Amino acid sequence: MAWTKWSYMDHWVTETPQGPQPPSFNRAYMDRYIKQLSALGFKGFDTFFFYLPMIEGMYGSVKAFEHFLQDNGFEKITGIFSAYPYATKYTAPHVPETHDRIVADCMATVRAVEGLSVENFIVMPSTTYFQVEPVTDEKIKIMADLWNRVGQMTLEHGMRTTCHFEFWGAIRTREQLDLFFRYTDPRYVYFFCDTAQHTIAGVDPLQMFRDYRDRCTGFHFKDTHTVDEHEAYRTPPDPELMAPNVTRWFYEMGTEGGLVDFPALMREIVTSGYDGWLTVEHDKAELGGGSYAEATCVAKWYIDNVLAEAQAEAEAQLEAGR
Helix, strand or coil, X not given: CCCCCEEEECCCCEEECCEEECHHHCHHHHHHHHHHHHHHCCCEEEEEHHHHHHHHHHHCCHHHHHHXXXXXXXXXXEEEEECCCCCCCCCCCCCHHHHHHHHHHHHHHHHHCCCCCCCEEEECCCCEHHHXXXXXXXXXXXXXXXXXXXXXXXXXXXXXXXXXXXXXXXXXXXHXXXXXXXXXXXXXXXXXXXXXXXXXXXXXXXXXXXXXXXXXXXXXXXXXXXXXCCCHHHCCCCHHHHCCXXXXXXXXXXXXXXXXXXXXXXXXXXXXXXXXXXXXXXCCCCHHHCCHHHHHHHHHHHHHHHHHHHHHHHHHHHHHCC
């Protein structure tokens, strides 16, 4: 049976009379965007915390927006992504004095989706590497302490705090990832696997999933053609857009030159017994003249053909071993 729990991360740009804009530009664009995703068969929808006020303005409430999703073939909003990509004097996960403010912010986001069945409160556990360095064990412990607090709070509201790591973040190497997870409480802090971000940082996403399967609550399925071997992650202010010699870090599944072994990961997911959501993400797909609509269609073709075959192979092996 084909995997049905595919969600889409709300990373889309569309052309408007005012130039490139997210679909939340207005209700008509948002409705069309959702219907495009529905036509491709997506059943879950992940979005950013800062889009919630715009969603409320367009649909009346986040709950009403979820009803609109369900009217168009979706099951629900599956995840809310919260982040502090840049450190400020008020919000910096490696600075303990800012933790109360961050916890309060997270509580406000949780309350905005109260009563819905959102599963994942997805967080970037650090800000940019260059604002944190030198990255020390003590700073990683401070960040872990923060997300332990947030994770306990979100769990009380039915959502798991799950950590998504960027190649340019202060927690990026395998050693740093392992240390962070040692410092965090597995009851409160989970793992969210972004296949491209880990690959760029020189970390094998397949091995990360194997090692943290019990704490994994989701994935961002996107590809990359480049491993950062020249400390581009330290480029201020934005390594994703301003790194020397790299104009585009992220690609959809199925493009030539991709470094992520998605069929192997899919087989591992099936044999592991994981039964959660798998999320397609397209980050900066517009670079070089690309189209989010085209990228999403390419990815869905890859899902329905290449990944479906890998899933079937893994399921057949499981059946044969019984």
